[in-house]
Amino acid sequence: MQKRVKTIEETNLLAMEFVKMLKGGETIALIGDLGAGKTAFVRGCLAAMGFEGAVKSPTFTVMNEYDVDFGRIQHVQHLDLYRFTLADEIEAMHLGDLHAPNAIMFVEWPNVLEEELIRPDIEVRIEIEEEGRRIEIAGDRFQLAG
Amino acid sequence: MRILGIETSCDETALACAEFQDGKLTTLWSDIASQMKKHAEFGGVVPEVAARLHLELLSTMLQARKDEIVTVDAIAVTAGPGLKPALRSGIEAAKTLAWTLQKPLIAVSHLEGHVYANWLDQRPPALPALVLLVSGGHTELALMGEDGSFTLLGETLDDAVGEAFDKVAKMLSLGYPGGPAISKLAKEGDRAAFAFPRGFANEDHLNFSYSGLKTSVLYTLRKHEDQLGDLTFRANIAASFEAAAIDALMIKTRKALEKHEVKSLLLGGGVTANGLLRARTAELADEFDVDLRLPELKLTGDNAIMIAAAGAFHLEHLSNPFTLEARSTWPLGS
Numbered sequence: 041m042q043k044r045v046k047t048i049e050e051t052n053l054l055a056m057e058f059v060k061m062l063k064g065g066e067t068i069a070l071i072g073d074l075g076a077g078k079t080a081f082v083r084g085c086l087a088a089m090g091f092e093g094a095v096k097s098p099t100f101t102v103m104n105e106y107d108v109d110f111g112r113i114q115h116v117q118h119l120d121l122y123r124f125t126l127a128d129e130i131e132a133m134h135l136g137d138l139h140a141p142n143a144i145m146f147v148e149w150p151n152v153l154e155e156e157l158i159r160p161d162i163e164v165r166i167e168i169e170e171e172g173r174r175i176e177i178a179g180d181r182f183q184l185a186g
Numbered sequence: 187m188r189i190l191g192i193e194t195s196c197d198e199t200a201l202a203c204a205e206f207q208d209g210k211l212t213t214l215w216s217d218i219a220s221q222m223k224k225h226a227e228f229g230g231v232v233p234e235v236a237a238r239l240h241l242e243l244l245s246t247m248l249q250a251r252k253d254e255i256v257t258v259d260a261i262a263v264t265a266g267p268g269l270k271p272a273l274r275s276g277i278e279a280a281k282t283l284a285w286t287l288q289k290p291l292i293a294v295s296h297l298e299g300h301v302y303a304n305w306l307d308q309r310p311p312a313l314p315a316l317v318l319l320v321s322g323g324h325t326e327l328a329l330m331g332e333d334g335s336f337t338l339l340g341e342t343l344d345d346a347v348g349e350a351f352d353k354v355a356k357m358l359s360l361g362y363p364g365g366p367a368i369s370k371l372a373k374e375g376d377r378a379a380f381a382f383p384r385g386f387a388n389e390d391h392l393n394f395s396y397s398g399l400k401t402s403v404l405y406t407l408r409k410h411e412d413q414l415g416d417l418t419f420r421a422n423i424a425a426s427f428e429a430a431a432i433d434a435l436m437i438k439t440r441k442a443l444e445k446h447e448v449k450s451l452l453l454g455g456g457v458t459a460n461g462l463l464r465a466r467t468a469e470l471a472d473e474f475d476v477d478l479r480l481p482e483l484k485l486t487g488d489n490a491i492m493i494a495a496a497g498a499f500h501l502e503h504l505s506n507p508f509t510l511e512a513r514s515t516w517p518l519g520s
């Protein structure tokens with residue numbers, strides 16, 4: 041599905057709809073330019089899951105982790121691969137070990153490298169438009185109404 | 187007493203030794219094996235590769251200082267915040283040294299290290315103090331009480347100021363690290379050419395926001411795509427961005443100085459190398475009649491002497507050389 045969101049508030053509303061569809065265990069790739077609103081979208085998702093603290097950019101920390109209580113979802117990992125340039129560096133992080141049915145993982149810049157390193161269940165593509173953003177959400181086993 | 191400092195939390199592998207006597211700290215020696223060159227090829231710091239590099243470099247550096255190391259009285263090591271694999275390289279070395287030399291082990295917060303850099307080789311700053319920490323991963327305002335305790339007053343809610351510099355540099359296809367490249371270009375430009383936003387300028391709280399500034403620069407670049415190759419245009423973008431980024435820091439620092447009566451203003455972190463920030467904080471310190479401490483340029487980046495310095499103030503908080511663990515998050519004051 042695809043939606044135009046003019047404001048960050050509209051992004052947040054979309055994020056609320058989005059998290060309702062999650063079952064737990066999903067890896068969500070976020071694709072879009074610098075400043076597209078990838079981190080902002082994750083912030084909206086975490087707020088929708090009841091997380092009240094600050095959601096900072098993971099560019100420098102590489103990974104930020106959050107605890108939530110949202111149905112089956114108890115943990116949220118937020119990664120940013122922006123600064124990686126070698127496949128074995130990402131492999132050395134053993135991202136698979138973080139996989140759990142009660143956790144979801146957001147990954148910004150999953151395609152910094154040519155190699156496919158992350159097999160996302162859902163892709164969120166954000167395009168910058170003259171006014172606001174166009175957000176496209178796609179996934180094999182994922183249907184979003186509207 | 188002599189304190190050994192070990193730092194591997196991010197860019198640098200560093201080893202240093204400070205003498206602590208009568209409340210005064212003196213640098214005995216400070217070694218930094220810059221990973222910058224390797225990372226410039228990578229475009230940044232990456233945890234696993236950094237961990238491997240830290241380990242290799244650290245063993246060479248320890249070897250070179252082995253005669254000095256046996257004379258130290260305590261060992262301070264950065265235990266967080268940072269990338270865990272990188273932190274562990276330093277921590278494991280420190281644990282081994284502490285056990286074999288039978289000397290106390292002190293876990294130091296990297297952020298407190300940046301603050302205590304302002305104690306080295308100078309008259310200790312008067313407390314209470316306002317602390318402004320600015321780097322690629324941090325943008326924090328804190329109060330340091332007379333007893334040395336920290337209270338966080340505000341922090342970035344999205345991107346760090348140094349991160350904004352790096353990302354705008356990337357948008358302008360300048361190299362890494364972005365800070366110096368932006369500042370250099372900014373010198374040729376007009377700071378008032380573009381009105382970029384100052385995050386939370388009108389809000390009463392002391393938090394920062396830099397993602398709006400990043401996006402605003404992006405929109406301006408897209409709008410003037412045809413001018414991307416024009417040097418004046420690029421310089422104007424850099425100058426207006428730098429002005430907005432530093433202004434946002436100054437607005438909140440001023441607010442904090444109005445709210446809290448302090449004797450000193452202490453700065454720390456990589457962004458303190460920025461010339462505009464140094465000039466603007468000097469003006470502010472004058473106006474509020476507080477003692478400004480800016481780290482010497484060689485101490486703005488990560489180093490180990492600041493870790494030894496911070497360790498000197500935590501001699502009563504010793505860590506167990508068998509169980510000390512890395513902390514990926516460690517906010518000031520916790």
Ligand SMILES: Nc1ncnc2c1ncn2[C@@H]1O[C@H](COP(=O)(O)OP(=O)(O)O)[C@@H](O)[C@H]1O
Binds near residue numbers: 050072097344345
């Ligand atoms: N739908 C939207 N309309 C307008 N602005 C938006 C929208 N979504 C996000 N933004 C703004 O764009 C910026 C995106 O920044 P960020 O999320 O850090 O980008 P990224 O992580 O993709 O680099 C934020 O300032 C945010 O408020």
Ligand SMILES: [Mg+2]
Binds near residue numbers: 078079080097148
């Ligand atoms: Mg981001």
